[in-house]
Each structure stands twice: as C-alpha cells, then as structure tokens.
Amino acid sequence: MESLELADHIRRDVEAIGRISAVPSMLRLICEQTGMGFAAVARVDGDSWTACAVLDRINFGLKPGGQLELHTTLCVESRAARQPIAFDHASTHPVFRTHHTPRIYGIESYISVPIVKGDGSYFGNLCAIDPTPHGVDNARTIAMFQGFADLIGHTLELEDRQSATEVALFDAEATAELRDQFIAVLGHDLRNPLASLSAIGELLARRAADPDSTRAGLRIRATTKRMASLIEDVMDFARGRMGNGLDVAREQIPDLGLALDDVVAEMRAAHPARTIAADIHVTDIVHGSRGRLQQVLSNLLGNAVSHGAPDSPIDVAAWTRDGWFVLSVKNQGEPISPGNLQKIFQPYWRPAESRGHGGLGLGLHICSLIVKSHGGTLQVTSTAEHGTSFVARIPVRPGVAAVA
Incomplete structure (x- = not known):
C-alpha cells in the first residue's frame, strides 16, 4: 500500500x-x-x-x-x-x-x-x-x-x-x-x-x-x-478585493490607436507562428488610462492565443464613433459552452479543459475590472460558426453610462 x-x-x-x-x-x-x-x-x-x-x-x-x-x-x-x-x-x-x-x-x-x-x-x-x-x-x-x-x-x-x-x-x-x-x-x-x-x-x-x-x-x-x-x-x-480599486490614473489619450498597435506588435513578436490581423482606427481623444487599456488588449490577445485555433487568425479591431471607444478581439476554435460564458469573468476560474494552458484564471477578470473602472462594459459571445469575440465598449469622455 x-x-x-x-x-x-x-x-x-x-x-x-x-x-x-x-x-x-x-x-x-x-x-x-x-x-x-x-x-x-x-x-x-x-x-x-x-x-x-x-x-x-x-x-x-x-x-x-x-x-x-x-x-x-x-x-x-x-x-x-x-x-x-x-x-x-x-x-x-x-x-x-x-x-x-x-x-x-x-x-x-x-x-x-x-x-x-x-x-x-x-x-x-x-x-x-x-x-x-x-x-x-x-x-x-x-x-x-x-x-x-x-x-x-x-x-x-x-x-x-x-x-x-x-x-x-x-x-x-x-x-x-x-x-x-x-x-x-x-x-x-x-x-x-x-x-x-x-x-x-x-x-x-x-x-x-x-x-x-x-x-x-x-x-x-x-x-x-x-x-x-x-x-x-x-x-x-x-x-480590488480589499476595496482599494485598481490603479487607474485617467488622462486625455490623443494616440490610443498607436498604443494599441504597440501591443499587437509585441504579441506578434512573442508568437511569430500566429497570425494577428489588426484594424485599428481610433480617431478621437479617449479619456482613460493608456497602460490599463493596453493591458486589456494584451490580456484578451493572450487569451485568444492560448485558446484559439492555432491555424486560424486572431482579429483585432478598435475604433471610436458617436462618443464611444470600442475594442474587439476575435478568434476561431472550440466555442465556449453557454454555462461557462456565465463564469468566464469570475476570478480564479478556468474551464477544466483549459488547465493545461497555464495562467491563474485572473486575466479576463482583470479586464472586466479595468473596463468597468472606465465606465464601460465587456461582453463575450462564442459560437462554432462565428468564433469567440470579446468586445469592450468605453465612453471616450467620463460621466457617460455604458449601454450594452
């Protein structure tokens, strides 16, 4: 024994x-x-x-x-x-x-x-x-x-x-x-x-x-x-758990598009075998934290690299229109089950089939906290036909309540 x-x-x-x-x-x-x-x-x-x-x-x-x-x-x-x-x-x-x-x-x-x-x-x-x-x-x-x-x-x-x-x-x-x-x-x-x-x-x-x-x-x-x-x-x-909130020093960001381009470039260099397509057109000045918004994109891209189909491209899109900044990251691959979609932004949570990908199950939770601190929303959809998409919507000016 x-x-x-x-x-x-x-x-x-x-x-x-x-x-x-x-x-x-x-x-x-x-x-x-x-x-x-x-x-x-x-x-x-x-x-x-x-x-x-x-x-x-x-x-x-x-x-x-x-x-x-x-x-x-x-x-x-x-x-x-x-x-x-x-x-x-x-x-x-x-x-x-x-x-x-x-x-x-x-x-x-x-x-x-x-x-x-x-x-x-x-x-x-x-x-x-x-x-x-x-x-x-x-x-x-x-x-x-x-x-x-x-x-x-x-x-x-x-x-x-x-x-x-x-x-x-x-x-x-x-x-x-x-x-x-x-x-x-x-x-x-x-x-x-x-x-x-x-x-x-x-x-x-x-x-x-x-x-x-x-x-x-x-x-x-x-x-x-x-x-x-x-x-x-x-x-x-x-x-965030202790009630101090995230460190989000907000300022006027006239070149957020360039900051997001830098994140895409870093991810491409780190994963040369993956195709990352970017369509970034941020024309308005966005009031927010440059570093934190870069962190959102970095975490979402890291998630797509880990869980997306390796032979399919990852699509990044960002734009400003009608007072809103929108960031989207989409990948193909096995869809997230409806039950897991309800848990995906919870801290320390990962589906059982993803345990081999490493990480602590905090990246998406941190993304949701950052987007929320900017007065915005972060949503996810996932189907076999259309892939998995994370979309963050943030007002370009403070004081605007985000609408799904």
Whole structure:
C-alpha cells in the first residue's frame, strides 16, 4: 500500500513539473549555454531519483517518469549538503576521478543544483551531464542554474497553495485565508527569485559579441516578463478585493490607436507562428488610462492565443464613433459552452479543459475590472460558426453610462 501511495506522489510531482511551461525553455537554454547534451529536472527524496522533465541530446535514454538507482547519482550528495555540485572533467578531477557516478554513467562534465520550495522543503535537483568535458564549474553557470532552480521551487510552492485553495473552495472562510496566503506568495516570495533571473537575462542579452548569449538572454527576459505579468494580475485582484480599486490614473489619450498597435506588435513578436490581423482606427481623444487599456488588449490577445485555433487568425479591431471607444478581439476554435460564458469573468476560474494552458484564471477578470473602472462594459459571445469575440465598449469622455 505504501508503494502505491509513493508512486502516486511521484506521479503528481512529475505532472506538476510538466505544467510549468518555462521548464522546456530552461533545459534548452542550459544545453545551449553549457554545451551539455543532457539536462533534467529530477525529483529526489531519501529513497528515489525520478526524472520529471528531460532534454536528451546524447541518447542517455531517460524520459519523464524514468528512475535511476538513488545511490548511483550525485544528486543524493547534493541533497544531503543542500549545495551545488559541479565539475568540468571527471577524469582529471582530484575528487571525482575515482567517484562511482562518472564511471557508472560514462560522464566527464556534470552540474547539479538543489530545487527547494518556498517553504524550505526539498523537491529535487536541476542537473546536466555530458560524456565530454565542458566548463560548468564557474560562478556564471552555477548562478544561472540557481536562478532557474529558485524559479521552479517557488512555482511548485505556488501550485501547492493553489491546489490547497481549490480543495477548500467549499469552505468560504478557508478559501479566503488560503487566497490571502496565495497572494502573499506571489507578491513577495516570488519577486526575489524573479528579479535574480531577470538580472541574469539582462546580463546575457547585453553580450552583443555572443549571439547565442543574446538569444538566451532574450528568452529569459520573455519568461520573467510572463511571470511578472502573473504577479501583477494577482496584485491587481488583491487591490480590488480589499476595496482599494485598481490603479487607474485617467488622462486625455490623443494616440490610443498607436498604443494599441504597440501591443499587437509585441504579441506578434512573442508568437511569430500566429497570425494577428489588426484594424485599428481610433480617431478621437479617449479619456482613460493608456497602460490599463493596453493591458486589456494584451490580456484578451493572450487569451485568444492560448485558446484559439492555432491555424486560424486572431482579429483585432478598435475604433471610436458617436462618443464611444470600442475594442474587439476575435478568434476561431472550440466555442465556449453557454454555462461557462456565465463564469468566464469570475476570478480564479478556468474551464477544466483549459488547465493545461497555464495562467491563474485572473486575466479576463482583470479586464472586466479595468473596463468597468472606465465606465464601460465587456461582453463575450462564442459560437462554432462565428468564433469567440470579446468586445469592450468605453465612453471616450467620463460621466457617460455604458449601454450594452
């Protein structure tokens, strides 16, 4: 019975790592930056070593869910010391030239860094190996590994808290308490490892003489920007929940159309495989928050990219007419069921079939809050024939009540 429970626990941890969308990019970046042919996220406890995510370019033969004998790995020593282990050339290393792990697996270069959750519990290791020597025992490489490991550990802690919140949904008081803890983790604990990882990305991106480093830095920056966006969504929700409202500093915006064009351009650059068609004709001055209205379009576009049919274009339209600013985002794909349409703007809500797309279920809720703070409405329609459309209608001048 205990073995079945342990197997289920391991399976859940493997699945948890699989839900972190940034992990494949991290492993790819590790191999590109170090030259190592195999990189993995491993779950390591006192009894077992299990691969949760793998990038294998040397035919090592291990896949997610695969296991190694714990005593044959160096991760067990890293776990015991809670310290990184790295060497460039095992055959000439004063310690590891006689160690059993390089001999068993035929490796020359190796690095392993502990993954520790925000609550201090040990999850496993971020590691890489290769049968040829590579320079990994240096401060720069170890710092990159530690930044990635910190982000993985805090993301796992975040998912643990989110799962606990979902289990407690039927208890209103428990739900409120867990949600407050969830917000605290995002607003405080995640900022430090995210700032560290962002700094690594900036450093790599500025290495103009090294195109590979520049590309790697840009990928890290994109990942940290995504994480920062999730944090800001939750903090926005927290401010609204506590009665402080959203931060909407309204002003006269004479060039809102250009501001929306910038959002479309950023989304196209982030998703070059997707077609985003834009028809933006905002001719009037709009009284509102430039940044918040850009956020509405960004969130709606992100939603369309995640849930729309990948082989169909996303249509963006915006215009001003008769005292109204109208913004529309439309995509094709599986329609939203009528029952889900009634819940789609609720916080922390996502349909079961969309759980694999990541996110926290706050983007559309934040959009609705922003539109409402501008005195407008946000509506959604979804059919198999016409696709899914989100339409925001906002008065160009304050003091006008929006009409559906």
